[in-house]
Amino acid sequence: PELTQQMWDAKNMMCAADPRHGRYLTASAMFRGRMSTKEVDEQMLNVQNKNSSYFVEWIPNNVKSSVCDIPPKGLKMASTFIGNSTSIQEMFRRVSEQFTAMFRRKA
Template identity: 90%
Template sequence: MGTLLISKIREEYPDRMMLTFSVFPSPKVSDTVVEPYNATVSVHQLVENADECMVLDNEALYDICFRTLKLTTPSFGDLNHLISATMSGVTCCLRFPGQLNSDLRKLAVNLIPFPRLHFFMVGFAPLTSRGSQRYRALTVPELTQQMWDAKNMMCAADPRHGRYLTASVMFRGKMSTKEVDEQMINVQNKNSSYFVEWIPNNAKSTVCDIPPAGLKMASTFIGNSTSIQEMFRRVSEQFTNLIKNQLKSKLLV
């Protein structure tokens, strides 16, 4: 249903930028057997009709709730809160003024080296357990360190198993653009082996003056990494297993 709407919207408004936040299935957290079918069928439409696709999955979101937020029994409300914080960060520059602002078209130009490679990993900072929030000092280096941490990616794919083609970071709150630029340069220099060398200046940053409600500053990460293939491979294997089981059951009948 969702990809049918995308297809219809693309037909009606072919000149508009289409951004999706797509939740892909995971083996550990699943309530529907046919999830791999739905995901496999929808990928074609996401490739052809979406301009930018932010990839999320429940397994990674549950891991963040358990490991980082220290929640013993996370609910779907907790997962939705993480997703909404990321969505708000990605779209903040469309809604609020900033020193280095961006829009969806500029984001696509900076992140997509080839049209079909528009599936992105996303992350958000700060992520802190509720009990220790008041004791944690928010700084640009702290946000940068946490945002690039593989444990805080909202897709169950490890960026250390691939290389970044491009990346973009949205900072929110009162901060110096000079400090933001310095931190981005430090990250690239320290992790140069994780960036492809054939795309120069492939990490961009934007600064929005308005922080999220309840925070003095925050940041959102979007990465176009080759490690996203781990997620596609996992869904493909699940789909193949379902097809095999279906064929076996038909033979038995």
Template identity: 90%
Template sequence: VVMSGITCCLRFPGQLNADLRKLAVNLVPFPRLHFFLVGFAPLTSRGSQQYRALSVPELTQQMFDAKNMMAASDPRHGRYLTASAMFRGRMSTKEVDEQMLNVQNKNSSYFVEWIPNNIKSAICDIPPKGLKMAVTFIGNSTAIQELFKRVSEQFTAMFRRKAFLHWYTGEGMDEMEFTEAESNMNDLVSEYQQYQDATADDEQEGEGEGEGEGEAA
């Protein structure tokens, strides 16, 4: 479902097109932070579809709902660095832009302040089969660190007992490779946390210090 939504602009005509290069450029502000939360709306049962009035505000509200995310990670526990919404169906570009602005203004604490206007939107005129309109969502949220923390805890518990390790060492791998991978993942979690806590003031202070050093030199 998600891949279909992401590639629909490549396959069908639309008012506001997006390609995979644009997605990568807009969604990855730092090279290591390229793990996304994905979602889709509307997620309703087949029988109740006809009774549910679909609109751009309704889709936007559903799209940011934790229940519509396809990863076991709650976006309310982190902040969005960037996000992308790919709408499908007949709708106005103006309404989509208004809703994207609206969601950022109303929920500003869930978006990092130092990347303004960080939601990219695309509109494809052709909706998915059986629906009048739909939206595919990709979010680069610091909340994804929850998922890595869980994996890390499970790994640590198994690695301590050396569970299944002989299968890997028997094929030529070294124990140190596992320790290094664990360290890499912990660094990634720390990096997500660092950007979650960062503020626009931190950025300005960093620039100010750099200028001061330049003048002193």
């Protein structure tokens, strides 16, 4: 459960786009280590049910999860999350504004 919570936490995203300001179209959660596939599926379903407003309703079964039972070297378990969220527009807006400012100054 802790890995799952950290995976969906905005602080752990690689891009400065807060997923709470958008909606997920699709997502993929990949786990490595000894864990039950059933437990992983239950956790993913729980996340979707608790945060249903952050997922589009017109794409059913939009969260994929997978488990590889071989953990990474030196760790008991690890997870990776890839999400396709509309919140990425924040980042594109910032880049566009910065580009426009530099272009106007002919930098």
